[in-house]
Amino acid sequence: MAHIKISAAPSIRRLPSYLHVVRQHRMMGGEFISGTLIARELNLEPIQVRKDLAITGITGKPKKGYPKEALIAAIEGFLGWNSPEDAVLVGVGNLGTALMGYQAFRYHGLRIIAAFDKNPHKIGSTVHGIPVLDVLTMDTQIRRSGVKIAILTVPSVSAQEAANTLTAAGIEGIWNFTNVKLKVPDQVAVQKEDLSSGYALLRVSMQTNRLIGEKWG
Amino acid sequence: MAHIKISAAPSIRRLPSYLHVVRQHRMMGGEFISGTLIARELNLEPIQVRKDLAITGITGKPKKGYPKEALIAAIEGFLGWNSPEDAVLVGVGNLGTALMGYQAFRYHGLRIIAAFDKNPHKIGSTVHGIPVLDVLTMDTQIRRSGVKIAILTVPSVSAQEAANTLTAAGIEGIWNFTNVKLKVPDQVAVQKEDLSSGYALLRVSMQTNRLIGEKWG
DNA sequence: TAGATTGTTAATCGATTAACAATC
DNA sequence: TAGATTGTTAATCGATTAACAATC
Numbered sequence: 464m465a466h467i468k469i470s471a472a473p474s475i476r477r478l479p480s481y482l483h484v485v486r487q488h489r490m491m492g493g494e495f496i497s498g499t500l501i502a503r504e505l506n507l508e509p510i511q512v513r514k515d516l517a518i519t520g521i522t523g524k525p526k527k528g529y530p531k532e533a534l535i536a537a538i539e540g541f542l543g544w545n546s547p548e549d550a551v552l553v554g555v556g557n558l559g560t561a562l563m564g565y566q567a568f569r570y571h572g573l574r575i576i577a578a579f580d581k582n583p584h585k586i587g588s589t590v591h592g593i594p595v596l597d598v599l600t601m602d603t604q605i606r607r608s609g610v611k612i613a614i615l616t617v618p619s620v621s622a623q624e625a626a627n628t629l630t631a632a633g634i635e636g637i638w639n640f641t642n643v644k645l646k647v648p649d650q651v652a653v654q655k656e657d658l659s660s661g662y663a664l665l666r667v668s669m670q671t672n673r674l675i676g677e678k679w680g
Numbered sequence: 681m682a683h684i685k686i687s688a689a690p691s692i693r694r695l696p697s698y699l700h701v702v703r704q705h706r707m708m709g710g711e712f713i714s715g716t717l718i719a720r721e722l723n724l725e726p727i728q729v730r731k732d733l734a735i736t737g738i739t740g741k742p743k744k745g746y747p748k749e750a751l752i753a754a755i756e757g758f759l760g761w762n763s764p765e766d767a768v769l770v771g772v773g774n775l776g777t778a779l780m781g782y783q784a785f786r787y788h789g790l791r792i793i794a795a796f797d798k799n800p801h802k803i804g805s806t807v808h809g810i811p812v813l814d815v816l817t818m819d820t821q822i823r824r825s826g827v828k829i830a831i832l833t834v835p836s837v838s839a840q841e842a843a844n845t846l847t848a849a850g851i852e853g854i855w856n857f858t859n860v861k862l863k864v865p866d867q868v869a870v871q872k873e874d875l876s877s878g879y880a881l882l883r884v885s886m887q888t889n890r891l892i893g894e895k896w897g
Numbered sequence: 898t899a900g901a902t903t904g905t906t907a908a909t910c911g912a913t914t915a916a917c918a919a920t921c
Numbered sequence: 922t923a924g925a926t927t928g929t930t931a932a933t934c935g936a937t938t939a940a941c942a943a944t945c
Contacts, residue, residue: 467885467888467889467892469881469884469885469888475877475880475884476877476880476881477877479876480859480876480877483859483876505861541884542880542883543884543886556778557778557781557782557808558782560777560778561775561777564774565775565875567859567875567876571879611886612882635886636882636883636885638878638882642697642700642784644721644722650889650893651889652886652889654878654879654881656875656878657696658782658873659700659788660692660694660696660697661693661871662696662788662855662871663759664686664689664692664693664871665829665853665855665869665871666759666760666761666853667686667692667758667759667760668684668853668871669760669828669852669853669869670760671684671869672684672852672867672869673852675684675867
């Protein structure tokens with residue numbers, strides 16, 4: 464539901480980065496990978512990595528670390544990334560097009576099977592191999608396919624209307640790339656992706672560094 | 681510097697959403713806007729909004745709220761968004777192209793003045809009105825223009841090399857859209873933008889909702 | 898064996914929330 | 922005036938970090 468607070472959200476947010484590190488070490492020799500090593504690669508504290516990994520249910524071996532394959536399976540299983548999940552994308556603009564071509568989604572078990580737009584010039588075409596369909600048929604298509612995830616990349620003004628259609632069609636999760644605070648039923652999860660918050664942090668970090676530089680440089 | 685911990689990071693992350701709400705209420709009548717109203721629109725606690733706004737230095741008036749224009753100026757000033765800041769973008773792929781056309785950056789005082797790529801077919805063209813230049817000339821161009829911010833949207837394999845060139849050229853902040861943990865000098869700020877962490881949270885939220893649904897629905 | 902690493906329990910730290918006097 | 926709202930001070934909550942016994 465939209466307003467449930469997910470506990471351990473910071474830990475969950477870090478899990479994909481751990482998964483990424485383990486995958487990179489997959490080919491390299493050794494059956495095990497230690498939390499210490501993962502921590503070092505990500506500039507984190509080892510204890511934090513161990514605590515985070517614990518929520519996936521994995522258990523390691525003292526002195527050795529975590530069995531790589533089991534660790535990958537544990538993280539993927541916890542996140543639901545082990546079985547491929549279909550998604551639709553709404554709004555084939557610049558960002559939508561970019562996300563449709565984003566190869567990394569494969570590693571998250573996320574498959575965009577269709578996109579929707581209202582522009583007649585786009586409808587009927589394919590973008591990165593994904594068919595672009597008429598947004599007017601969205602409700603029918605989603606019901607038929609049973610897709611549960613929608614990626615929302617429409618202009619702000621259309622965001623709430625699109626969300627209404629999506630929820631009515633039975634979508635359970637909306638990955639919201641607009642800057643609109645969506646109003647949805649409680650049983651629908653919304654994850655708002657907000658570029659501006661990251662940029663805010665970057666600018667403040669830069670200011671902080673300049674102050675330090677003046678003082679010490 | 682890369683590993684400095686910014687205190688009050690969660691508050692800073694929320695500031696752009698407050699700014700967005702105030703801007704939307706700008707035209708509507710009234711000189712003031714209350715923290716209570718902002719909180720309601722964003723599903724936050726009023727006390728949290730007041731605490732967050734306090735770090736910008738703004739002071740409100742009991743019973744009335746915050747003066748809209750002063751509040752906008754305070755947030756923008758705190759974030760450094762009041763004066764336009766130039767940036768370059770490195771890597772004109774799908775995501776790079778999308779960001780080059782992202783209109784919302786105007787509201788953050790961010791101006792992408794040039795992009796760099798190594799593809800001869802792209803070099804010399806313009807994307808969304810922004811010139812695409814040869815990445816081999818990047819060092820020179822950045823030094824000459826004095827740009828301090830770089831948006832990094834190259835493939836993972838090229839990320840560290842690009843970051844090296846950027847820092848050598850005097851870049852002070854890198855907005856990193858790759859999944860590579862960059863190694864940079866301490867005086868360079870890096871903000872890593874990570875789509876997968878948001879997706880992880882979405883999936884866990886959906887799972888939680890399903891469990892609740894089974895129990896109550 | 899010795900030393901590195903895990904997992905648990907406790908301590909610390911910081912963020913969120915509560916309470917409430919001041920006030921327009 | 923009465924009531925809504927601010928800003929401060931205190932309390933709570935949750936996340937991070939520390940300490941350390943167990944162990945391969």
